[in-house]
Amino acid sequence: MAHGGNTKAAAVPQRLLAEATRLFADRGFDRTSVQEIVEAAGVTKGALYHYFGSKDDLLHEVYARVLRLQTERLEEIASGTGTVAERLHRAAADVVVTSIENLDDTKIFFRSMHQLSPEKQKAVRAERRRYHERFRALVEEGRRQGTFRAELRPDLVVDFFFGSVHHLGTWYREGGPLSAAQVAEEFADLLLYSVRQP
Amino acid sequence: MAHGGNTKAAAVPQRLLAEATRLFADRGFDRTSVQEIVEAAGVTKGALYHYFGSKDDLLHEVYARVLRLQTERLEEIASGTGTVAERLHRAAADVVVTSIENLDDTKIFFRSMHQLSPEKQKAVRAERRRYHERFRALVEEGRRQGTFRAELRPDLVVDFFFGSVHHLGTWYREGGPLSAAQVAEEFADLLLYSVRQP
Amino acid sequence: MAHGGNTKAAAVPQRLLAEATRLFADRGFDRTSVQEIVEAAGVTKGALYHYFGSKDDLLHEVYARVLRLQTERLEEIASGTGTVAERLHRAAADVVVTSIENLDDTKIFFRSMHQLSPEKQKAVRAERRRYHERFRALVEEGRRQGTFRAELRPDLVVDFFFGSVHHLGTWYREGGPLSAAQVAEEFADLLLYSVRQP
Amino acid sequence: MAHGGNTKAAAVPQRLLAEATRLFADRGFDRTSVQEIVEAAGVTKGALYHYFGSKDDLLHEVYARVLRLQTERLEEIASGTGTVAERLHRAAADVVVTSIENLDDTKIFFRSMHQLSPEKQKAVRAERRRYHERFRALVEEGRRQGTFRAELRPDLVVDFFFGSVHHLGTWYREGGPLSAAQVAEEFADLLLYSVRQP
DNA sequence: TATGAATGAGCCTTCATTCAT
DNA sequence: GATGAATGAAGGCTCATTCAT
Numbered sequence: 001m002a003h004g005g006n007t008k009a010a011a012v013p014q015r016l017l018a019e020a021t022r023l024f025a026d027r028g029f030d031r032t033s034v035q036e037i038v039e040a041a042g043v044t045k046g047a048l049y050h051y052f053g054s055k056d057d058l059l060h061e062v063y064a065r066v067l068r069l070q071t072e073r074l075e076e077i078a079s080g081t082g083t084v085a086e087r088l089h090r091a092a093a094d095v096v097v098t099s100i101e102n103l104d105d106t107k108i109f110f111r112s113m114h115q116l117s118p119e120k121q122k123a124v125r126a127e128r129r130r131y132h133e134r135f136r137a138l139v140e141e142g143r144r145q146g147t148f149r150a151e152l153r154p155d156l157v158v159d160f161f162f163g164s165v166h167h168l169g170t171w172y173r174e175g176g177p178l179s180a181a182q183v184a185e186e187f188a189d190l191l192l193y194s195v196r197q198p
Numbered sequence: 199m200a201h202g203g204n205t206k207a208a209a210v211p212q213r214l215l216a217e218a219t220r221l222f223a224d225r226g227f228d229r230t231s232v233q234e235i236v237e238a239a240g241v242t243k244g245a246l247y248h249y250f251g252s253k254d255d256l257l258h259e260v261y262a263r264v265l266r267l268q269t270e271r272l273e274e275i276a277s278g279t280g281t282v283a284e285r286l287h288r289a290a291a292d293v294v295v296t297s298i299e300n301l302d303d304t305k306i307f308f309r310s311m312h313q314l315s316p317e318k319q320k321a322v323r324a325e326r327r328r329y330h331e332r333f334r335a336l337v338e339e340g341r342r343q344g345t346f347r348a349e350l351r352p353d354l355v356v357d358f359f360f361g362s363v364h365h366l367g368t369w370y371r372e373g374g375p376l377s378a379a380q381v382a383e384e385f386a387d388l389l390l391y392s393v394r395q396p
Numbered sequence: 397m398a399h400g401g402n403t404k405a406a407a408v409p410q411r412l413l414a415e416a417t418r419l420f421a422d423r424g425f426d427r428t429s430v431q432e433i434v435e436a437a438g439v440t441k442g443a444l445y446h447y448f449g450s451k452d453d454l455l456h457e458v459y460a461r462v463l464r465l466q467t468e469r470l471e472e473i474a475s476g477t478g479t480v481a482e483r484l485h486r487a488a489a490d491v492v493v494t495s496i497e498n499l500d501d502t503k504i505f506f507r508s509m510h511q512l513s514p515e516k517q518k519a520v521r522a523e524r525r526r527y528h529e530r531f532r533a534l535v536e537e538g539r540r541q542g543t544f545r546a547e548l549r550p551d552l553v554v555d556f557f558f559g560s561v562h563h564l565g566t567w568y569r570e571g572g573p574l575s576a577a578q579v580a581e582e583f584a585d586l587l588l589y590s591v592r593q594p
Numbered sequence: 595m596a597h598g599g600n601t602k603a604a605a606v607p608q609r610l611l612a613e614a615t616r617l618f619a620d621r622g623f624d625r626t627s628v629q630e631i632v633e634a635a636g637v638t639k640g641a642l643y644h645y646f647g648s649k650d651d652l653l654h655e656v657y658a659r660v661l662r663l664q665t666e667r668l669e670e671i672a673s674g675t676g677t678v679a680e681r682l683h684r685a686a687a688d689v690v691v692t693s694i695e696n697l698d699d700t701k702i703f704f705r706s707m708h709q710l711s712p713e714k715q716k717a718v719r720a721e722r723r724r725y726h727e728r729f730r731a732l733v734e735e736g737r738r739q740g741t742f743r744a745e746l747r748p749d750l751v752v753d754f755f756f757g758s759v760h761h762l763g764t765w766y767r768e769g770g771p772l773s774a775a776q777v778a779e780e781f782a783d784l785l786l787y788s789v790r791q792p
Numbered sequence: 793t794a795t796g797a798a799t800g801a802g803c804c805t806t807c808a809t810t811c812a813t
Numbered sequence: 814g815a816t817g818a819a820t821g822a823a824g825g826c827t828c829a830t831t832c833a834t
Contacts (some may be wrong), residue, residue, distance in 0.1 A: 023828050029311060030228035034808060045809085105830090110368075111309060114226055133797065149391075156376075156384050163365030164358045167308075169358050178354075186354050193347075194392035210797080232825060243826075253825065393799050409820080424708055426624035430804060441805080442820050451804065506764075507705060510622055545787075551770075552780050559761030560754045563704075567753050574750070582750050589743075590788035606793095628817065628829060639830085640795050795834080803827075810820080 013051040017042040017065075020058045023129045025104035025169075029059055029112040059112060060120045066105045067127045070098060075135055084142040085196065091138065092161065096184035099168050107169035132158050139195060148195045161191050211249040213239040215263075223271065223367075227257055227310040257310060258318045265325045268296060272332055280282045281365045282340040283394065287386045290359065292337035294382035297366050305367035330356050337393060346393040359389050409447040411437040416454045421500035421565075425455055425508040455508060456516045462501045463523045467496060470530055480538040481592065485584045487534065488557065492580035495564050503565035528554050535591060544591045558585050607645040609635040614652045616761075619698035619763075623653055623706040634679060636732035653706060660699045661721045668728055674762045678736040679790065683782045685732065686755065690778035726752050731764050733789060742789045755785050 019040035023032040034055055038048050054059050077091045099106045113124060136158045142148035164187060172183065217238035221230040232253055236246050250256050275289045293310065311322060318378045334356045340346035362385060415436035419428040430451055434444050434480050473487045495502045509520060532554045538544035560583060568579065613634035617626040628649055632642050646652050693700045700768060730752045730763045736742035758781060766777065 011201060028228070030226070032315070032807075035806095042814055046811095047814075049344045049809075050814060110365075111312065114309070116230065153384060156381065157388065159365065159369050160385060160388050163363070163368075164361035166365060166368075167357065167361030170308075170361075183354065186351060190355065190358055190392040192396070193394075194388040196391075198391070198396045231823075233823090244828085245797075245825065248797060350803055408801085427709065429802075431802090440776075440820055443818075445805070446818060475748075492768070495642070506761075507708065510705065511625070549780060552777065553784065555761065555765050556758045556781060556784050559759070559764075560757035563753065563760060565756030566704075566760075579750065582747060583754060586751065586754050586788040589792070590784040592787075594787070594792050628828080629827095638795055640832095641793080643830070644793065795832105797832095799829105799831080801828095804825095806824075807822095808820105811816105811818095813816080 012041070012043055012047055016043070016048055016051065017058065017061055021062050021104050021108065024059065024062065024112060025107040028109070029055075029115045040099075056117050056120060059108070059116060060124070062105060062108055063113070063116075063124050065130065066102065067124070068107065069102075070095065071127070071131050071134075073098065074131060078134055078138055079115075081148070084138060084145065084173075085147055085192060088138050088142060089161070089192050092136065092188040093181075093184035093190045095165055096187050097180045100172055100180035100183065103169055103172065103174070106166065110166040110169065124177055130163065135162075142195065147197060149197050152195055157195060161187075210239070210241055210245055214241070214246055214249065215256065215259055219302050222257065222260065222310060227253075227306070227313045236385065254315050254318060257306070257314055258322070260303060260306055261311070261314075261322050262325075264300060264307065265322070265329065267300075268293060269325070269332075270327050271296065274330060276332055276336055281345070282336060282343065283345055283390060286336050286340060286393075288389050289333065290386040290389045291379075291382035293363055294366065294385050297363055298370055298378035298381065301367055301370065301372070304364065308342040308364040308367065330360065333360075340393065341374045345395060347395050350393055355389075355393060358384075358392075373384050408437070408443055411449065412439070412444055413454065413457055417458050417500050417504065420455065420508060421503040425451075425504070425511045435458055452513050452516060455504070455512055456520070457502060458504055459509070459512075462498060462505065463520070463527065464489065465498075467523070467527050467530075469494065470527060474530055479543070480534060480541065481543055481588060484534045484591075485588050487531065488584040488587045489580035491561055492564065492583045493576050495561055496568055496576035496579065499565055499568065499570070502562065505509065506562040506565065513587055519570050528558065531558075540590065543593060545593050548591055553587075553591060556590075557583075583585060606637055606641055607633070610637070610645065611652065611655055612640055615656050615698050618656065618706060619701040620652065623649075623702070625707045650711050650714060653702070654718070655711060656699060656702055657707070657710075660696065661725065662704065663696075663716070664689060665725050666727075667692065668725060672728055672732055676740065678732060678742070679741055679786060682732045682789075683735060683786050685729065686782040686785045687775075687778035688760070689759055690781050691774045693754050693759055694766055694774035694777065697763055697766065697768070700760065704760040706764065707778065726756065729756075736789065741791060743791050746789055751785075751789060754788075755781075779792070 016037060020032070023040065026032075033047060034048060037058070037196050038045050041048075048058075049127060052061070072090055073094055077094060078087060080087060080090075082090070087101050096122060113121060116124065126128065132155075137152045138159050139152065139154040143154060168183070173176075214235060218230070218235050221234055221238065224230075232243060232246060235256070236243050239246075246256075250259070271292055272289055275292055276285060278285060280287075280288070282350060314322065334352045337346060337350065337352040337355050341348065341350050341352060366381070370376075397564060412433065416428070416433050419432055419436065430441060432439050433454070437444075444454075445528075448457070469490055470487055473490055474483060476483060476486075478486070509517060512520065532550045535544060535548065535550040535553050539546065539548050541549060568574075582587070606740050610631060614626070614631050617630060617634065619641065620626075628642060630640060631652070632639050635642075642652075646655070667688055668685055671688060672681060674681060674684075676684070707715060710718065726749075730748045733742060733748040733751050737744060737748060762777070766772075
């Protein structure tokens with residue numbers, strides 16, 4: 001057998017990524033040392049550098065995973081059935097739920113992006129822009145067909161809404177009074193009311 | 199006059215604070231070295247530590263200044279004249295404008311707060327909470343008198359809106375297509391539409 | 397053989413400890429910089445911190461080594477054969493000889509203990525107390541059986557004698573007129589005369 | 595009146611010296627900052643440097659005061675009346691009492707001497723040697739006249755005894771079970787028994 | 793006499809990364 | 814695949830001392 005015999009060894013990169021995510025969310029990228037990550041994952045530095053080119057790479061992987069996930073979900077919803085209002089509401093609620101379900105990633109996203117190397121930052125931003133673009137298109141669609149207010153600036157609406165989403169990590173606490181679904185419903189409502197032609 | 203002849207020497211702490219603000223906004227707290235700050239301010243490390251107890255103190259000063267300013271303005275607007283809708287709109291637009299006018303502080307605020315020492319973080323959060331509380335009271339007032347939707351959760355509305363405000367630093371660029379006033383107007387409109395009883 | 401070819405590289409922690417001992421004795425703990433230690437040992441700071449947690453740790457290691465050595469020797473002599481006077485004389489002479497043979501450690505011991513962190517200081521003191529206690533028991537034994545003067549305060553005798561021992565580092569010079577054995581004989585005689593029932 | 599009007603200002607150098615002594619004894623010379631001294635004395639750095647040339651000077655003053663005092667007392671006792679045994683006993687007891695009465699100075703003496711600049715260290719050592727010399731002369735006198743043991747090495751006796759005296763600071767605690775007089779009596783007894791022709 | 797702002801050198805420690813094994 | 818010793822650069826901070834006022 002190739003190397004699958006030892007399930008622990010087989011999971012090394014995953015374990016490293018998981019612990020890194022937790023630690024980056026907890027104390028920030030710069031405040032997390034490579035030593036802490038490898039200790040948490042139960043391996044040594046050499047192992048980390050065997051799988052990842054640098055500490056930066058590790059952070060980039062976190063981003064890549066999240067972006068891939070969210071892009072897929074948005075694509076599915078946006079191109080699904082229902083009125084544009086329904087689809088926008090569904091997309092908004094969904095991004096809130098997945099942001100809360102992956103709150104660590106969410107925290108890292110808005111706190112640590114500027115700590116990536118310039119090139120990686122550029123790559124992440126580009127991907128992010130595509131995601132926003134798809135969202136913006138939904139707003140635009142609703143505006144064109146008269147469902148949403150004519151005087152809207154769709155790009156501003158996107159920035160408005162994703163500010164709220166990115167900040168979930170700042171205040172949302174698991175086990176608090178609100179479930180992810182409740183926040184999602186309320187945020188999606190707020191968005192819809194804010195854009196809809198009254 | 200005592201020693202006002204040399205305007206440069208007279209302003210050492212202010213200069214340090216100004217350069218620190220700029221650098222923290224630019225590259226983040228952890229990525230800014232004390233050495234860089236003092237070089238930018240044209241003094242030596244000893245001078246910095248003569249005026250500030252630590253690098254952390256410097257960051258705290260930035261926060262304290264911003265919080266003081268925003269609290270004053272909100273207080274004035276909230277207790278001013280006009281309907282609750284007018285006052286909420288005015289307060290929302292105002293915080294957008296001042297956030298854009300002090301974009302460096304805004305960036306620092308949401309990116310670097312978690313890099314403060316736990317005690318200082320607590321102090322800042324407490325002050326921030328008072329600010330949010332005042333804002334929440336406005337939403338609550340409108341809801342009670344039927345101007346705003348009955349099913350609103352005022353605290354969630356506050357988190358929703360300030361997420362957007364704090365994220366201005368992420369995308370707003372001076373000299374871009376939108377003036378501060380335009381963004382302020384649009385954001386305030388979005389907020390009002392989102393809460394108002396249709 | 398694994399990597400024994402390079403005898404120099406094999407002994408990094410030992411070399412660090414040896415150079416640190418020499419330097420601490422020479423100029424005191426606070427006056428010795430980590431930089432000086434690593435330069436003397438021919439490595440870099442990173443190497444030192446790879447093996448020792450802190451400069452403090454290094455000092456603690458010196459103490460631990462000395463304390464271990466002396467406790468072993470005292471235990472062996474005290475529980476050996478001979479009258480109590482013979483055993484006390486032998487123990488006294490032995491501690492003088494080993495103190496002179498490790499004069500650097502002796503100097504460090506009485507000069508730098510108070511520069512250890514409080515917890516480490518406590519640990520060293522506790523160990524030291526056990527050592528003194530064993531010595532005190534010898535004096536007590538002689539007093540009870542009438543060999544030593546009845547009005548003695550054994551604990552004061554111990555403090556009296558070890559003051560003299562610890563101060564060897566202040567005046568004894570290798571290559572001077574007195575051998576370690578001569579000083580040991582004379583000190584042990586002085587002690588015995590001072591306690592013996594005339 | 596010259597400057598005696600303000601009693602507080604008049605005592606500045608004395609207050610500085612007193613606080614410095616206390617602090618040096620407490621935490622050692624190197625661990626005490628000039629800032630701490632001036633704060634304890636309620637003045638500013640400029641004042642300290644007005645009266646003392648350097649931090650080193652301050653330490654030197656402490657030594658000078660102690661040495662002067664002890665030399666005077668020994669001179670008086672040694673050249674007084676009584677047998678040589680009586681005078682040695684009296685001198686030994688006296689140095690113990692004054693060492694305990696000025697325990698801070700005693701601690702500083704044995705811990706911090708090597709932190710003086712080389713020249714000042716030399717000066718202090720020379721003065722100290724004169725003191726020891728006077729004491730040694732007493733032992734020598736007793737040995738010559740047959741009161742003390744013929745095989746004694748008087749210089750070694752002096753080092754033996756003053757080791758004990760210098761170490762008082764390590765273990766003696768005010769308010770403990772032993773008065774200064776009790777320790778003095780016991781130490782002087784031990785010394786006398788150790789040297790006397792049985 | 794006395795202030796206190798400012799210097800400049802130095803200190804201990806941390807850390808991402810490399811490399812021989 | 815993986816180890817862990819070692820590097821080298823940088824980081825935040827302290828401190829005795831000076832000097833214009």
